[in-house]
Amino acid sequence: xxxxxxxxxxxxxxxxxxxxxxxxxxxxxxxxxxxxxxxxxxxxxxxxxxxxxxxxxxxxxxxxxxxxxxxxxxxxxxxxxxxxxxxxxxxxxxxxxxxxxxxxxxxxxxxxxxxxxxxxxxxxxxxxxxxxxxxxxxxxxxxxxxxxxxxxxxxxxxxxxxxxxxxxxxxxxxxxxxxxxxxxxxxxxxxxxxxxxxxxxxxxxxxxxxxxxxxxxxxxxxxxxxxxxxxxxxxxxxxxx
Numbered sequence: 001x002x003x004x005x006x007x008x009x010x011x012x013x014x015x016x017x018x019x020x021x022x023x024x025x026x027x028x029x030x031x032x033x034x035x036x037x038x039x040x041x042x043x044x045x046x047x048x049x050x051x052x053x054x055x056x057x058x059x060x061x062x063x064x065x066x067x068x069x070x071x072x073x074x075x076x077x078x079x080x081x082x083x084x085x086x087x088x089x090x091x092x093x094x095x096x097x098x099x100x101x102x103x104x105x106x107x108x109x110x111x112x113x114x115x116x117x118x119x120x121x122x123x124x125x126x127x128x129x130x131x132x133x134x135x136x137x138x139x140x141x142x143x144x145x146x147x148x149x150x151x152x153x154x155x156x157x158x159x160x161x162x163x164x165x166x167x168x169x170x171x172x173x174x175x176x177x178x179x180x181x182x183x184x185x186x187x188x189x190x191x192x193x194x195x196x197x198x199x200x201x202x203x204x205x206x207x208x209x210x211x212x213x214x215x216x217x218x219x220x221x222x223x224x225x226x227x228x229x230x231x232x233x234x235x236x237x238x239x240x241x
Contacts, residue, residue: 003226004182005236010034013041014112016103016143018093018135020049020071021201026176027116028078029187029194029232035079042110044084046139051090052204066203074200093135095142101157103146108165115170117143119177119235147173148239174234183236184222188229191219
């Protein structure tokens with residue numbers, strides 16, 4: 001699919017996802033590029049990441065500490081401005097008022113022009129034998145709800161106004177999903193930076209080299225349709241209201 005939108009040059013970007021490493025798989029190349037161009041990029045992780053391990057020796061509390069440290073290391077590699085961590089239980093995230101309020105709070109704090117999150121409509125992918133994690137779907141839907149209309153309306157969550165957080169209107173949403181997509185970011189110059197950020201998540205990868213090959217292949221295939229060596233692709237929504 002050809003590029004359908006002009007290039008983004010955001011000053012502030014917020015990525016919202018369920019688990020540590022979700023955003024580094026989906027948008028870390030774009031994050032690194034935007035940081036290099038002068039943007040402030042933030043991550044918000046909604047769950048505690050306490051369940052994603054096959055290691056029977058690890059407790060959930062151990063895993064929370066490990067995965068947060070891995071995400072902080074990845075953030076340093078990418079040059080992120082900050083990472084926000086919430087404590088909703090891994091595997092049980094739901095799209096409720098508390099989650100929406102907590103996302104809206106960070107939106108009002110960071111005031112992003114662009115928010116990147118997961119497409120909540122992706123339930124499964126037959127060809128890849130893939131079922132989308134329910135936390136991914138809940139995170140995506142809660143983020144969309146928080147952006148429109150809850151973060152923008154002063155009468156929504158009056159407790160946020162009481163905290164001194166004024167309403168904020170997000171201009172563009174980028175959804176991480178499977179093709180077909182309508183917006184591509186050229187990450188050719190930062191592909192190795194993306195791979196280094198992914199390497200920080202050692203607890204999640206039994207074979208980092210194999211993961212690198214897979215991710216580079218994804219990025220190469222995403223770039224082919226628009227003439228980039230490597231790209232990240234998204235479904236872009238420019239919010240008119």
